[in-house]
Amino acid sequence: MKAGAIIVAAGSGKRMGRQKQFLPLRGRPVVEWTLDTFLSVANVEELVLVLTPDDIAEHGERLKSDRVRIVAGGETRMESLKNGLAALSADVDIVAVHDGARPLVTPEVIRACLEEAEESGAAVPAVPVKDTLKKVTNKQMWVSGTPERSSFWLAQTPQTYRRELLEEALVKFPKEKAATDESQLVERAGHKVKIVPSTYENIKITTPEDLAIAGAFMDRRLGTTPGESRAGLGFDIHRLVAGRELWLAGIRLEHKKGLLGHSDGDVVLHSACDAVLGACGLGEIGQMFPPEDASIKGIASKEIVKKVLARVRAKGARLLHLDVSLVAEEPKLKPHYPELSDSLEKLFSLPEGRVSLKAKSHEGLGEIGRGEAIACYAVATVCLP
Numbered sequence: 208m209k210a211g212a213i214i215v216a217a218g219s220g221k222r223m224g225r226q227k228q229f230l231p232l233r234g235r236p237v238v239e240w241t242l243d244t245f246l247s248v249a250n251v252e253e254l255v256l257v258l259t260p261d262d263i264a265e266h267g268e269r270l271k272s273d274r275v276r277i278v279a280g281g282e283t284r285m286e287s288l289k290n291g292l293a294a295l296s297a298d299v300d301i302v303a304v305h306d307g308a309r310p311l312v313t314p315e316v317i318r319a320c321l322e323e324a325e326e327s328g329a330a331v332p333a334v335p336v337k338d339t340l341k342k343v344t345n346k347q348m349w350v351s352g353t354p355e356r357s358s359f360w361l362a363q364t365p366q367t368y369r370r371e372l373l374e375e376a377l378v379k380f381p382k383e384k385a386a387t388d389e390s391q392l393v394e395r396a397g398h399k400v401k402i403v404p405s406t407y408e409n410i411k412i413t414t415p416e417d418l419a420i421a422g423a424f425m426d427r428r429l430g431t432t433p434g435e436s437r438a439g440l441g442f443d444i445h446r447l448v449a450g451r452e453l454w455l456a457g458i459r460l461e462h463k464k465g466l467l468g469h470s471d472g473d474v475v476l477h478s479a480c481d482a483v484l485g486a487c488g489l490g491e492i493g494q495m496f497p498p499e500d501a502s503i504k505g506i507a508s509k510e511i512v513k514k515v516l517a518r519v520r521a522k523g524a525r526l527l528h529l530d531v532s533l534v535a536e537e538p539k540l541k542p543h544y545p546e547l548s549d550s551l552e553k554l555f556s557l558p559e560g561r562v563s564l565k566a567k568s569h570e571g572l573g574e575i576g577r578g579e580a581i582a583c584y585a586v587a588t589v590c591l592p
């Protein structure tokens with residue numbers, strides 16, 4: 208059996224005022240935590256992330272990988288799901304459907320759902336109801352009954368199915384708008400659905416208070432204390448010469464000269480990477496990519512950033528903020544602040560407002576002042592486990 212997962216994150220976020228899947232949870236967008244957990248389960252061979260077209264434009268490039276495909280969602284959840292299904296390879300026969308706004312799902316719950324779906328066809332993770340239920344069917348708010356609590360379970364995701372059951376249900380009820388999960392369509396199509404006991408941590412982030420609760424769970428999981436942070440300082444300088452492209456913060460700027468180096472010479476990315484590594488106690492990029500290593504000749508500095516972030520994540524640390532100061536006589540960088548900051552946010556997976564970037568001239572003094580070099584300072588703040 209080959210398993211795939213569809214992470215649906217194309218909702219409009221009506222109750223949160225903005226896309227809940229991209230709200231920052233302990234410094235990272237909610238949906239990235241979700242994606243990481245699925246990526247940690249080796250049995251999930253293919254992942255499809257369903258996003259809005261706007262989010263694809265903004266985040267798609269960063270989130271896609273060999274195992275992750277990105278597709279656009281539809282008007283309704285069921286349409287988004289159909290788009291997701293269509294993007295899975297034909298030989299995927301077990302499909303886990305997950306809410307992008309459930310970042311606290313565990314690998315154990317994902318594995319249990321895959322196993323149960325393989326065994327019985329359809330699996331829904333759920334937890335027993337803790338509170339007493341009251342039934343109210345009138346506007347005056349009179350209680351019309353107290354159902355037996357022990358027979359009720361709260362459904363979560365990843366709801367996991369043998370592919371043909373899910374496809375059959377979507378074909379049988381093509382216009383279904385009211386269904387709040389896929390399981391009810393599979394049930395209505397006449398198939399049995401099995402509950403897989405899950406964890407109360409696997410909450411869905413729907414309202415602002417959910418984000419605070421999710422943060423507390425995430426701290427416990429990462430072993431971090433909120434507010435425990437460290438700063439790191441990075442510095443870099445490269446010669447500015449004719450005949451080279453000018454790359455700063457991962458953006459190519461039009462200029463008559465560019466920065467010399469065996470990579471693309473991007474002083475912003477180099478100093479930012481050193482700041483991040485410094486804050487995590489992980490050394491510096493010169494140790495990770497020695498200049499004598501021929502394999503890195505001409506390497507795009509964006510690749511260096513990816514490797515640095517992988518090491519930061521492996522340590523359980525997370526980047527909270529980057530502050531960057533360029534020192535350059537030319538070109539004039541102020542007009543480029545928005546695109547340079549945006550690029551840094553994306554490359555370092557930081558939510559909006561977590562990067563500040565500015566540039567100073569060197570008042571005509573020394574080699575930077577003569578336009579022979581560009582330097583950059585960066586300070587990174589990270590939260591360590």
Ligand code: MG
Nearest residue numbers: 443444474477
């Ligand atoms: Mg450098």
